[in-house]
Amino acid sequence: MLSEIQQLHAVVEREIAEVINEEQLEQFRLRHLIKKGSLQGFIERLRNVPKEDKPLIGKELNALRLLAENFYRERNEYFEQRRKSKTERIDVTLPGRRSSIGSIHPIQRTMDDCISIFEKMGFAVAEGPDIETDYYNFGALNFAPDHPARDMQDTFFIRSDNADDIVLRTHTSSVQIRVMTSQKPPIRSIMPGRVYRNETVSARSLAEFHQLEGLYIDRHVTFADLKGTIITFAKEMYGKNSKFRFRPSYFPFTEPSAEVDISCYLCNGNGCRICKHSGWLEICGCGMVHPNVLKNCKIDPEEFSGYAFGFGIERVTLLRTGIDDIRLLYENDVRLLQQFR
Numbered sequence: 448m449l450s451e452i453q454q455l456h457a458v459v460e461r462e463i464a465e466v467i468n469e470e471q472l473e474q475f476r477l478r479h480l481i482k483k484g485s486l487q488g489f490i491e492r493l494r495n496v497p498k499e500d501k502p503l504i505g506k507e508l509n510a511l512r513l514l515a516e517n518f519y520r521e522r523n524e525y526f527e528q529r530r531k532s533k534t535e536r537i538d539v540t541l542p543g544r545r546s547s548i549g550s551i552h553p554i555q556r557t558m559d560d561c562i563s564i565f566e567k568m569g570f571a572v573a574e575g576p577d578i579e580t581d582y583y584n585f586g587a588l589n590f591a592p593d594h595p596a597r598d599m600q601d602t603f604f605i606r607s608d609n610a611d612d613i614v615l616r617t618h619t620s621s622v623q624i625r626v627m628t629s630q631k632p633p634i635r636s637i638m639p640g641r642v643y644r645n646e647t648v649s650a651r652s653l654a655e656f657h658q659l660e661g662l663y664i665d666r667h668v669t670f671a672d673l674k675g676t677i678i679t680f681a682k683e684m685y686g687k688n689s690k691f692r693f694r695p696s697y698f699p700f701t702e703p704s705a706e707v708d709i710s711c712y713l714c715n716g717n718g719c720r721i722c723k724h725s726g727w728l729e730i731c732g733c734g735m736v737h738p739n740v741l742k743n744c745k746i747d748p749e750e751f752s753g754y755a756f757g758f759g760i761e762r763v764t765l766l767r768t769g770i771d772d773i774r775l776l777y778e779n780d781v782r783l784l785q786q787f788r
């Protein structure tokens with residue numbers, strides 16, 4: 448019986464090498480693997496084999512059975528797969544499915560770009576809290592308690608137990624005070640951040656927006672330094688050909704004070720709806736730090752002078768993108784955001 452099994456083994460091996468289609472595989476199964484097949488015949492005969500021969504013959508038979516069964520199973524799977532892939536054709540010319548990833552919001556991008564321009568000029572970044580005391584937001588910045596200049600910035604008050612002297616900061620100038628009271632000159636810092644004003648939301652203004660303010664305090668700082676810094680920044684941001692002008696203005700914490708205008712990007716200075724037919728758009732407030740502010744921060748105005756400037760990040764974003772309604776920046780409409788990847 449052993450030699451018969453070995454003969455069958457040789458036959459099976461040969462057949463395995465020859466099976467190339469489903470029809471032949473089916474014939475293989477019918478010959479060997481069904482109840483009336485060759486293997487089952489041997490298994491039945493095994494019962495009558497003398498005890499001492501059983502282990503050896505059993506082992507041979509088992510090896511043969513595994514060989515035939517495994518071959519059948521694997522081949523069958525292979526043919527099935529092949530049949531499927533013929534009916535489910537893959538079109539390799541179809542474009543792939545892109546997974547969509549987010550992008551940096553235009554406001555954050557403007558903020559990042561502004562920061563990097565000032566960092567190249569040697570400014571460090573300083574931050575302060577959004578919720579401020581009246582002192583940091585107004586008092587130390589030379590706003591007298593009843594000074595009408597407080598009305599320039601409509602304030603959100605946060606009620607505390609005994610007073611309404613806690614406010615949402617109306618500008619990042621509050622951080623000027625925090626920097627000047629915690630560092631010694633020379634100071635060269637920018638202060639980016641969120642600010643809040645109790646204003647009606649419109650195409651031009653929001654109740655919550657972003658500013659970036661700059662402060663430079665040292666010996667012999669002049670208005671010429673201020674002009675140079677702002678124009679260097681503005682040319683980097685808006686391009687070499689943009690034109691600027693400084694207009695006298697008023698802020699309690701700077702003297703003299705100025706506002707900076709850029710030639711209107713839309714009409715090139717000829718006058719249009721956006722620039723209210725003036726040809727200019729305001730981009731920035733600035734001035735030389737008021738001596739009273741330096742004194743409030745224990746810096747001697749006889750020894751040190753400095754400049755400060757501040758501008759709105761949303762405004763810069765509108766100017767550089769040509770978006771004409773500030774509210775669009777906060778609607779989170781992907782059709783808008785996708786244009787600024």
Ligand code: PHE
Pocket residue numbers: 617618619620660698701732733734755756757758
């Ligand atoms: N804090 C002013 C504002 O919010 C801007 C400014 C900053 C003006 C620094 C002068 C100097 O309008």
